[in-house]
Amino acid sequence: MSLAVASTQAGGTASSLRHLAIIMDGNGRWAKAKRLPRLAGHRAGVEAVRRVVEAAPDLGIEILTLYAFSSENWKRPADEVSDLMGLLRHYIRSEIKELHRNGVRLSFIGDWKALQSDLVELLEDARQLTANNTGLRLVMALNYGGQDEMVRAVRTLAADVAAGRLDPAAIDTDMVGDRLDTAGMPPPDLVLRTSGEQRLSNFLLWQSAYAEFVATDILWPDFDRVALADAVAEFATRERRFGGR
Numbered sequence: 559m560s561l562a563v564a565s566t567q568a569g570g571t572a573s574s575l576r577h578l579a580i581i582m583d584g585n586g587r588w589a590k591a592k593r594l595p596r597l598a599g600h601r602a603g604v605e606a607v608r609r610v611v612e613a614a615p616d617l618g619i620e621i622l623t624l625y626a627f628s629s630e631n632w633k634r635p636a637d638e639v640s641d642l643m644g645l646l647r648h649y650i651r652s653e654i655k656e657l658h659r660n661g662v663r664l665s666f667i668g669d670w671k672a673l674q675s676d677l678v679e680l681l682e683d684a685r686q687l688t689a690n691n692t693g694l695r696l697v698m699a700l701n702y703g704g705q706d707e708m709v710r711a712v713r714t715l716a717a718d719v720a721a722g723r724l725d726p727a728a729i730d731t732d733m734v735g736d737r738l739d740t741a742g743m744p745p746p747d748l749v750l751r752t753s754g755e756q757r758l759s760n761f762l763l764w765q766s767a768y769a770e771f772v773a774t775d776i777l778w779p780d781f782d783r784v785a786l787a788d789a790v791a792e793f794a795t796r797e798r799r800f801g802g803r
């Protein structure tokens with residue numbers, strides 16, 4: 559079977575990058591190199607988010623998932639956590655109109671409803687406002703951890719089994735996928751990590767089963783349209799086999 563046929567059967571073409579997921583890393587090192595406080599690095603990171611959200615549709619990307627705050631990021635000093643939450647609030651408040659105008663559909667994965675209640679309200683309003691948009695789907699991973707997501711999914715399955723609604727033998731990969739935060743979304747084609755690190759760090763563990771991985775040395779605050787185009791070009795050189803040959 560040709561590669562094109564094999565990969566079409568697996569849900570995409572060899573070179574189509576529909577869903578890009580990014581581990582945005584290196585804000586702290588960017589700030590340190592410039593002798594600036596970490597907050598300046600995170601602020602510059604938000605500017606990179608703006609650039610990438612604007613550039614992604616031009617490169618044919620339909621879904622952009624950004625790892626904005628992990629369930630492990632709570633271990634950071636309280637003032638840094640509070641800075642990150644403040645930046646998120648500011649980003650949503652200042653960008654939502656523009657995102658909506660550009661047809662962006664904003665949604666969230668992770669245990670984001672456990673964030674501060676005013677922030678949850680802001681996020682939910684933004685989600686509802688943009689829910690019917692048909693442009694770029696922007697997914698922010700907030701208070702997200704892949705293991706935590708799987709635990710939450712398993713709990714719902716276990717509850718159905720305990721209630722007699724579900725036969726354990728009937729549980730399959732589709733059923734698990736349908737209970738994840740990403741239910742209904744195609745899996746990422748490419749997971750990209752900036753700043754030279756080559757780890758998944760608990761990001762989209764289930765969904766990345768057949769994703770390509772690209773690591774770039776660029777620190778997230780320096781990431782731009784050209785860097786994004788380079789990553790897309792690197793992805794296009796990959797042969798995807800989805801476990802076949």
Ligand code: FPP
Pocket residue numbers: 582583584585586587588600601603604607625626627631642645646647649753778
């Ligand atoms: C990693 O840098 C980045 C994060 C902690 C998450 C990403 C956050 C942003 C881009 C800013 C907030 C985003 C939005 C959309 C409001 P790091 O601090 O781990 O960098 P380091 O490894 O160099 O210290």
